[in-house]
Amino acid sequence: MKKDIPFPEIPHEEYDLRLKKIQEKMQETGFDALLLFAKEDLTYFTGFRKTWYFPLLHGAIIPQKGSPVLIVPQICHVLAMHMTWVEDENILPWGGADHWHLPPEPTGVFISKLKELGLEKGVIGTEEGGPAYIYMEASFSEFEKIKKGLPKATFTNGTDIIWSSRSIKTDWEIGVMWEVGKITVNGIQETVKKIKIGMTERELLYNLEKSFIDQGAYDTPMHGEMMFRGGARHYSMSTGRPSNKKLEAGRQLYFDGGASLRGYRVDMQRMVWLGEQSELEKRLFDIAEEGQKAAEEAIKPGAKISDIHAAAMTVIRDVPKDLKAQGVECLYSNLFMGHSLGLYFHEPPWITATDHRILEPGMIFTIEIPALDIPKFRELGNYPEDVYLVTKDGYENLTSAISREPWIVK
Incomplete structure (x- = not known):
C-alpha cells in the first residue's frame, strides 16, 4: 500500500472510503467490476484528475474485490503514480515512443x-445508458473492441450504482463544497460592487474570475463557469459568452455559475439591475422568491425529490390574473427546478416532478425557481438559485451569505 505521494488529489482515507463503498454496492448488486472512462468517475474512484485535456484513452477497472486498475497514456504514467493512491503496479501505461516498449494502443x-x-x-458495469453527464470518454470503436475481446462477458449499465456513491457526498467533499461556495459568493459580491455603466461584459467577467483566483480557485485546466444573461433587448434567454458589449442603463443581468476547486463546482444565480426595476419586474421578482422559499420548506431527509418540485409548482404553475392581463402566459421554461452538484455542474438527481428518490443526508443540490415574462421577454424576470446540503435535521444553504434581495446598480 502506498504511504505517501507527492501531490494527492484526495486524502488516502477518502480514497479508501470511496473504494469500500462502491465495492460493497457491487457485491449487493451482482457486478463483478466497473469499467470507467468518464474523467469525473476516474477522479472520484481513483483520484486521477487530468491536468489538461486531450483525446487519448484513459480508463479504470474497479473490481468487486481487490485494488483498482488505472490505464493511462504513457505521457501521464508518472503523473498518475504521483497523484493517485492506486498501487504503482496497477497503473498501466500505453503508447509513447518505441523505446518504452509499451502496447501501441489501449484496448488490448x-x-x-x-x-x-x-x-x-463477468458482469461488467459501464457508463452506457445512464443519466445525463456521465459520458464515456472512449470512442465507439474502442469500446466495441473491448467488448469483442471478452465475448462471454456481460457489459451492462452501471450508472445507478456509480451515482448511488457519488450522489451522497462524503465529509471531505462537503468541506470542499462549502469552501467553493464561499469563494463564489465572495466573488459575485466583489464583482457587483465594481459594476459601472459603460464597462464591458468581458471586464465584468475579468473582475469575477480575478476574485476567484485571488481566493485560491485556480487550477489546470481552469474550471468554473459564469454566464451573464439579460432580457429580450439584449439576449433573451440565451447564454452566450460575455462579449465586448458595454453595459447600459436599463440592462438586467443575472450571474449564473460559480467557481471550481479541486475539481468540484458550484452553480448559483443572482439578479442585478442597472437602474430601477419596472413594476412588472418587481412582481416577477416576488413570485420567484415565494417559489424558492416554498421549495426550501420541502427539503428534509425522508422527503421525495418530487416534493420539492411540487412545492415550487404551487407558486409558479398558474400565472396570476394581473400578469395574464399584461401578456404573461407562463412563468417557467424548464421541467426541472434544480440539480445536484459535485464534480460536474449538473449531476443527477434533478429536481423534477417524476423523480421520487428519497432525500438523504449528504446530498447537495441546487434549487432554482423562475418567474419569467414568457413569451414576450420584455423583462428577464427573476431566477434565484442557491446550493443546499441535506442534513439529518433538514438542510443548510451553502450560498446563503449572499442576499437574494434585488441588487440595483445606479
Whole structure:
C-alpha cells in the first residue's frame, strides 16, 4: 500500500472510503467490476484528475474485490503514480515512443487486464445508458473492441450504482463544497460592487474570475463557469459568452455559475439591475422568491425529490390574473427546478416532478425557481438559485451569505 505521494488529489482515507463503498454496492448488486472512462468517475474512484485535456484513452477497472486498475497514456504514467493512491503496479501505461516498449494502443491493455482479473465471463458495469453527464470518454470503436475481446462477458449499465456513491457526498467533499461556495459568493459580491455603466461584459467577467483566483480557485485546466444573461433587448434567454458589449442603463443581468476547486463546482444565480426595476419586474421578482422559499420548506431527509418540485409548482404553475392581463402566459421554461452538484455542474438527481428518490443526508443540490415574462421577454424576470446540503435535521444553504434581495446598480 502506498504511504505517501507527492501531490494527492484526495486524502488516502477518502480514497479508501470511496473504494469500500462502491465495492460493497457491487457485491449487493451482482457486478463483478466497473469499467470507467468518464474523467469525473476516474477522479472520484481513483483520484486521477487530468491536468489538461486531450483525446487519448484513459480508463479504470474497479473490481468487486481487490485494488483498482488505472490505464493511462504513457505521457501521464508518472503523473498518475504521483497523484493517485492506486498501487504503482496497477497503473498501466500505453503508447509513447518505441523505446518504452509499451502496447501501441489501449484496448488490448484493457482486454488483457480484464482477463487477468478473471472477468472473461463477468458482469461488467459501464457508463452506457445512464443519466445525463456521465459520458464515456472512449470512442465507439474502442469500446466495441473491448467488448469483442471478452465475448462471454456481460457489459451492462452501471450508472445507478456509480451515482448511488457519488450522489451522497462524503465529509471531505462537503468541506470542499462549502469552501467553493464561499469563494463564489465572495466573488459575485466583489464583482457587483465594481459594476459601472459603460464597462464591458468581458471586464465584468475579468473582475469575477480575478476574485476567484485571488481566493485560491485556480487550477489546470481552469474550471468554473459564469454566464451573464439579460432580457429580450439584449439576449433573451440565451447564454452566450460575455462579449465586448458595454453595459447600459436599463440592462438586467443575472450571474449564473460559480467557481471550481479541486475539481468540484458550484452553480448559483443572482439578479442585478442597472437602474430601477419596472413594476412588472418587481412582481416577477416576488413570485420567484415565494417559489424558492416554498421549495426550501420541502427539503428534509425522508422527503421525495418530487416534493420539492411540487412545492415550487404551487407558486409558479398558474400565472396570476394581473400578469395574464399584461401578456404573461407562463412563468417557467424548464421541467426541472434544480440539480445536484459535485464534480460536474449538473449531476443527477434533478429536481423534477417524476423523480421520487428519497432525500438523504449528504446530498447537495441546487434549487432554482423562475418567474419569467414568457413569451414576450420584455423583462428577464427573476431566477434565484442557491446550493443546499441535506442534513439529518433538514438542510443548510451553502450560498446563503449572499442576499437574494434585488441588487440595483445606479
